[in-house]
Structure formats: C-alpha cells, structure tokens
Amino acid sequence: MNKTDKIYIAGHRGLVGSAILENLQQKGYSNIVTKTHRELDLTNQIAVADFFNKEQPEYVILAAAKVGGIIANNIYRADFIYENMMIQNNVIHQSYVSQVKKLLFLGSTCIYPKNAPQPMKEGSLLTDILEYTNEPYAIAKIAGIKMCESYNLQYGTNFISVMPTNLYGPNDNFDLEKSHVLPALVRKIHLAKLLSESKFDEVVKDLGVNSISEAKAYLETFGVSENSVEIWGSGKPKREFLWSKDMADACVFIMEKRDFSDTYSDEEKEIRNTHINIGTGIDVSIKELAEIIQDIIDFKGHLVFNTDKPDGTMRKLTDVSKLNSLGWKHTVELKEGIIKIYKWYVSNK
Numbered sequence: 001m002n003k004t005d006k007i008y009i010a011g012h013r014g015l016v017g018s019a020i021l022e023n024l025q026q027k028g029y030s031n032i033v034t035k036t037h038r039e040l041d042l043t044n045q046i047a048v049a050d051f052f053n054k055e056q057p058e059y060v061i062l063a064a065a066k067v068g069g070i071i072a073n074n075i076y077r078a079d080f081i082y083e084n085m086m087i088q089n090n091v092i093h094q095s096y097v098s099q100v101k102k103l104l105f106l107g108s109t110c111i112y113p114k115n116a117p118q119p120m121k122e123g124s125l126l127t128d129i130l131e132y133t134n135e136p137y138a139i140a141k142i143a144g145i146k147m148c149e150s151y152n153l154q155y156g157t158n159f160i161s162v163m164p165t166n167l168y169g170p171n172d173n174f175d176l177e178k179s180h181v182l183p184a185l186v187r188k189i190h191l192a193k194l195l196s197e198s199k200f201d202e203v204v205k206d207l208g209v210n211s212i213s214e215a216k217a218y219l220e221t222f223g224v225s226e227n228s229v230e231i232w233g234s235g236k237p238k239r240e241f242l243w244s245k246d247m248a249d250a251c252v253f254i255m256e257k258r259d260f261s262d263t264y265s266d267e268e269k270e271i272r273n274t275h276i277n278i279g280t281g282i283d284v285s286i287k288e289l290a291e292i293i294q295d296i297i298d299f300k301g302h303l304v305f306n307t308d309k310p311d312g313t314m315r316k317l318t319d320v321s322k323l324n325s326l327g328w329k330h331t332v333e334l335k336e337g338i339i340k341i342y343k344w345y346v347s348n349k
C-alpha cells in the first residue's frame with residue numbers, strides 16, 4: 001500500500017477499527033475513508049453499492065460487525081447471523097465489483113470446533129461441531145472466510161481473512177450484560193470497589209442513574225456489591241486476550257506485507273486452509289483473569305462464581321505459528337494491557 005492510496009476502514013469507531021485507524025494514521029496513510037453506521041448501514045445492499053461506486057477505495061479493512069459477549073450471542077442469535085452475513089456479503093461482493101486491490105476480513109476464533117485440539121490450528125476449521133452459544137455468529141464468520149476464499153479462487157481477488165482471539169482495549173463495549181468478559185469484569189470490579197469506598201457519586205455517574213439506591217438495585221441484578229462480584233460460569237474456561245492495538249498492528253502488517261497468492265502454499269489452498277490466526281498463544285482461566293483484575297483494581301471483596309450462567313467453549317487457544325512465521329508477534333502482555341485499559345476506563349467513562 002502506498003501512503004496516498006485510498007483505504008476504507010469499515011467500523012472505524014469500534015474497538016478494532018479505531019485502533020486500525022490510529023495505526024494507519026501514525027504510519028502516514030493520508031487517504032482514509034470512514035463512515036459511521038448512521039451514515040452508511042452496511043446491511044443495505046444498495047447503499048453499499050452506491051458508496052463503493054462513488055468512493056472507489058483501493059484497499060478495504062472490514063472491521064464492522066455485530067459483536068458481543070457470550071450472553072448477547074446466545075440471546076440475539078438471529079441478529080448476529082443476519083447482520084453479519086449481510087455486512088460481509090455486501091462489503092466483500094462490492095470490493096470485487098469495484099476491483100479493490102486487497103481486502104482484509106476479520107473473523108473470530110469461534111469459527112473452530114468447540115472441542116478442537118489445542119492450540120487451534122487454521123486447519124481445524126470445519127472438522128467438528130461448533131459451540132452452541134455463538135454458533136450463528138461463527139457460521140456467519142465461516143461464510144465470510146469461504147466467501148473471500150471463493151472469490152480469490154474464482155475471480156483472482158486478493159482477499160485475506162484473519163481470525164483474532166478475544167480482544168480488548170480503548171473504545172471497547174463495557175455494557176454489563178452484552179460485553180465480553182474482560183471489559184465486563186473491569187467495570188464490575190471497579191464499581192464494587194467504588195461502593196466499598198462509599199464513592200456513591202462516582203457510581204451514580206458511571207451508571208447514568210438518578211440515585212445510589214437505584215444504582216445499587218441495578219448492580220445487584222449483576223451480582224455486584226461492596227462485598228462481592230459475580231463471575232459468570234465456573235471460572236474454569238480458558239481464554240486468550242490480545243490488546244487491540246497489537247491486533248491493529250497485525251492487520252496493518254498483513255495489509256502491507258502479504259497477498260493471498262504468496263501467503264498460502266498450494267497444499268494449504270488444496271485443503272482450503274486460507275485464513276490466519278491472530279493472538280498471543282497464551283491463555284488464562286476466567287478465575288485467573290478475574291483475580292488479576294481484582295488485584296490491579298485492589299478490590300478486597302469476594303469473587304462469586306454463578307454456574308447458572310454459561311461457560312461457553314472450555315478452551316480456545318490459538319496456534320499462532322503461521323502468523324509468527326510471517327514475521328509478526330504481539331507486544332503487550334495481559335497484566336500490562338489490563339493496567340492500561342483500567343486507566344483508560346477511569347479517565348474516559
């Protein structure tokens with residue numbers, strides 16, 4: 001990519017999209033096109049076709065999607081499959097029609113079977129059944145990988161799919177119900193700590209409610225009090241976490257350095273193994289994660305595990321040997337990242 005080439009980042013205000021925008025700007029890319037969801041609904045086929053026709057981007061990074069944690073995925077199953085399929089169908093197809101030079105599609109490691117051998121290699125795709133809680137989202141993401149691969153093989157496009165592990169960082173979703181585990185626990189434990197110190201004004205402000213009694217009643221529904229914080233599930237599932245700016249750096253690395261044609265051997269194409277895992281290759285249990293966050297926030301209360309809530313996949317550690325062999329490795333370790341995101345949360349929310 002040249003610094004003046006036109007690059008469209010879909011989803012530039014999200015966790016990953018905002019980090020990609022910042023990374024590209026820091027590297028001197030000066031011709032970046034963005035549209036908010038309100039300005040361009042990517043599920044609308046005609047609007048997306050008009051946008052590509054008018055803007056003619058040369059490079060596309062598809063970081064827009066319907067995203068959420070385990071409960072959101074499990075409840076809003078129809079929205080997750082419909083919106084994600086529509087967004088990716090429209091953006092990938094119009095990238096082909098507009099002869100985009102390269103497109104990066106962001107999938108997720110939930111594409112792999114729930115009992116895939118660990119760490120999960122790219123070749124585990126479609127070898128067994130998926131985890132139920134996020135099956136509709138995973139099916140949409142698998143369709144996105146297959147769409148990129150099929151357009152490459154039939155039309156000679158240069159579409160690359162990456163499968164990130166669980167991500168966290170600035171501009172994440174901190175909703176107590178719909179977010180992912182790391183931002184959810186940072187906020188819950190932070191609020192419990194504020195309650196334990198009787199900093200009621202800050203609790204009321206954080207939740208945007210009218211009184212501390214309203215705040216306490218609301219937090220009680222999430223098992224958050226001055227003495228304890230509820231953790232969903234058994235605490236035994238393991239997850240791997242990647243700092244969003246590392247994720248952005250990996251995406252830009254691939255956009256700058258790789259093409260579909262030179263990233264996969266003929267053998268990999270033959271077994272239709274045409275995507276790249278992005279992660280750290282290191283995981284922790286949810287209990288360990290909660291204890292690290294508790295320690296950083298210095299909350300003295302208890303962690304209570306609610307096994308009525310789902311565990312989801314028990315382990316999904318990525319095999320990052322392909323990414324490492326291409327020349328990229330993560331830089332931010334988990335504790336360092338949690339310290340950064342806690343500081344970010346306190347000064348931005």
Ligand SMILES: NC(=O)C1=CN([C@@H]2O[C@H](COP(=O)(O)OP(=O)(O)OC[C@H]3O[C@@H](n4cnc5c(N)ncnc54)[C@H](OP(=O)(O)O)[C@@H]3O)[C@@H](O)[C@H]2O)C=CC1
Nearest residue numbers: 011013014015016036037041042064065067106108166167
């Ligand atoms: N977060 C994670 O842990 C993981 C994320 N991923 C993948 O990474 C990618 C980015 O995720 P993340 O940054 O976390 O997501 P966010 O929810 O933070 O951001 C999603 C972005 O998509 C935009 N968007 C959503 N729907 C539409 C629509 N219909 N039309 C236009 N824009 C839309 C939103 O726009 P607006 O801000 O204007 O509303 C937002 O900017 C996704 O593909 C996701 O599946 C994969 C693995 C883990």
Ligand SMILES: C[C@H]1O[C@H](OP(=O)(O)OP(=O)(O)OC[C@H]2O[C@@H](n3cnc4c(=O)[nH]c(N)nc43)[C@H](O)[C@@H]2O)[C@@H](O)[C@@H](O)C1=O
Nearest residue numbers: 068069070108110134179180181184231232233310311312
């Ligand atoms: C990125 C990835 O994210 C999702 O999959 P997930 O990893 O299962 O999601 P999660 O982050 O929500 O949970 C991880 C684990 O943590 C436990 N947990 C404890 N306490 C809280 C809690 O308070 N909130 C949440 N959300 N989880 C909690 C929770 O019960 C589970 O065992 C999918 O969207 C999937 O499609 C996807 O791509």
